[in-house]
Amino acid sequence: MNIGIFTDTYFPQVSGVATSIQTLKNDLERKGHSVYIFTTTDPNVPKNTIEPNIFRLASVPFISFTDRRIAIRGMFHAVDLAKELKLDIIHTQTEFSLGMMGKFVAKQLKIPFVHTYHTMYEDYLHYVLNGHLLKPYHVKQMTRLFLKNASGVVAPSKQVKETMDRYDIKAPISIIPTGVDLSEYTKPVNASAVREKLGIAEDTPVILMLSRIALEKKIDHMLKSMPELLKYNPKIMLVIVGGGPDMDELVQMSKDLGVSKNVIFTGEVEHDQISPYYHMANLFVSSSDTESQGLTYIEAIASGTKIIVRSAPYTDALLTDPSVGVTFNEDDQLVPKIKTYLDHPNSFDDREARKKVLYGISSDGFGNAILDFYRHAEDYFVREKLSDSSIDPEEYSND
DSSP states (O other): OEEEEEOSOOTTSOSHHHHHHHHHHHHHHHTTOEEEEEEEOOTTSOTTOOOTTEEEEOEEEETTEEEEEEEOSOHHHHHHHHHHHTOSEEEEOOSSHHHHHHHHHHHHHTOOEEEEOOOOGGGGGGGTGGGTSOOHHHHHHHHHHHTTTOSOEEESSHHHHHHHHHTTOOSOEEEOOOOBOTHHHHSOOOHHHHHHHHTOOTTSOEEEEESOOSGGGOHHHHHHHHHHHHHHOTTOEEEEEOOOTTHHHHHHHHHHTTOGGGEEEEEOOOGGGOHHHHHHOSEEEEOOSOOSSOHHHHHHHHTTOEEEEEOOHHHHHHOOSTTTEEEESSGGGHHHHHHHHHHOTTSOOOHHHHHHHHTTOBHHHHHHHHHHHHHHHHHHHHHHHHHOTTSOGGGGTTO
C-alpha cells in the first residue's frame, strides 16, 4: 500500500504522537509498504535537510501551544504530491491543519481517510482563554464535524472509544493500542553513564518522570510529595525529563518547596536517547490524568522499571500485577506506594507478568492491527460510496 500520514506533530518535536507515528512508519515499511509523512516545517530542521518520504509544509507556532505548529499553506501542493505518489489511503493524526489538509487530499483523490484520535481535548480547554471560550459540547461538535466521512477511527484505548461513542461518531471505531519497538528498551544500555552525567550516585534512589512539561501533566503533584519523601530518605532524586511551557513555573515551585537540590530538570532528550533514563531509574511515576494511552508507561515497563501512575480505565486494566506497577487515586496514596517499592526492591519480580503486559503491544502487532484496520476501512469506503445514489459508480470502478 501507499500510505499518506498527515500530522502537525513529528520529529524533531518530542511527543507521544510523534513516537507513535514513527513506530508505525518503521513497521509498515519493514512489511513492504510505502509510508509518506506530510507534516509541518520545524525551526530545528534546516530547509535543505533531505528527509526521505517526509514532506514539510510551511507553518507557524500554534496559538496557546507555541511548541507545536500549524501549517499555513500547501494544500494544493499536497494534492499534487499525493497524486504523484498514488496514495491508497490517508491516515490523519491531528484534527487541525494537516488533518484538514489530509481530508481535502482524500476527497480530491477519491480515496478513504482514517483517523487516530490521540488527544482528549476536554482535558485541555483551560489553554483557550482559561476555559471560558470552549466547552466540552464544542469539542464534541468539532470532533463530529472532523470525523464526518471518515472510513474508520483508531482509538488507542478503551477510554477513547467510550468518548467516541459518547460523541456519537458514525465511522467504525477500532481499539488499537500504540505499539512500541521493544528492542529499543530491552537491549543493553549504559544507564550508569546517565547517572554520572546527572551527578547521581549508583546507590541513590531515582524517581523518573518523563513527559511534556505542561499543566495537564500534573507534575506539581509529585513535586508537592517530595518534602515527605525526603523525610523518609533525604537522598532520593526526582529526575524530570522533557520540555514545555510550564518549565519555569515548576522549577520555581521546587525552590519554594525547598526540594530543588533533589530535583533535576533535564529538558528535552532525543527519543532515541531515552532508554537509558528508564533503565537508570528505580521507579517511573506519573500524576497525569489526561493520557489516552500512556506510551511512556509502556516504554518504562519494557525497560523493566516499575511504574506508579494515576488510576484511570486504561491504567487499571494495564496494571493488574505489582511486578509491573500500581495505580493511585489520591495524592496521599503516592508516597506510601513509592516507599513500598523502595523498601522492597526485590519483592515484585515476576517477569512473566511483565511479558504478559507487553505481549500484543509490540510494534509488529501494532503494524499488523493497523493494516487490518486499513483493509476494513477500504471496504467500508467502497460500501458507503456504492450506497450513495449521487455517486457515479464508474468513478470508483478501480476500487
